[in-house]
Amino acid sequence: MRLQDVREYVDRELTYPIDSDRVREHVGDLTVDAPTADASRTVGDLLPAGNDTYESPAALANTLTANLPDEYVGRKYYDDRGPNIDADGPRDEENQSF
Numbered sequence: 001m002r003l004q005d006v007r008e009y010v011d012r013e014l015t016y017p018i019d020s021d022r023v024r025e026h027v028g029d030l031t032v033d034a035p036t037a038d039a040s041r042t043v044g045d046l047l048p049a050g051n052d053t054y055e056s057p058a059a060l061a062n063t064l065t066a067n068l069p070d071e072y073v074g075r076k077y078y079d080d081r082g083p084n085i086d087a088d089g090p091r092d093e094e095n096q097s098f
Contacts, residue, residue, distance in 0.1 A: 001030060001032060002032075002033055003072065006030075006032060006061055007060075007061035008057075010027060010057050011057035013027060014060075016054060016055060016057065017054060017055045018053070018054055018060070019051050019054075020047050020048075020050065020051045020052050021051055023043065023047060023054070024044045028044030030042060032064070032068075035072070036071060041068070041069065043064060046067040046068065047064070047067070048063065
């Protein structure tokens with residue numbers, strides 16, 4: 001399932017408040033798709049250790065998003081606001097304002 005669809009899914013499938021153990025029991029095997037198939041994780045993988053309680057779908061979705069590994073992040077260190085001075089290779093030295 002795409003990351004964008006997880007919040008709606010957990011809102012529809014779970015009753016809140018809910019603890020981590022129940023989340024794992026009901027949707028822990030749900031795969032959250034990564035940009036590369038071999039890096040995908042399950043909801044159970046993304047939940048922190050322990051038995052936290054989530055008061056809303058947003059709280060659960062925020063926790064899952066916060067625990068995503070680097071494979072889910074776009075270009076690392078990308079900055080569309082100006083040149084990356086520390087970057088090797090060609091740089092556009094001209095500042096542009098849109």
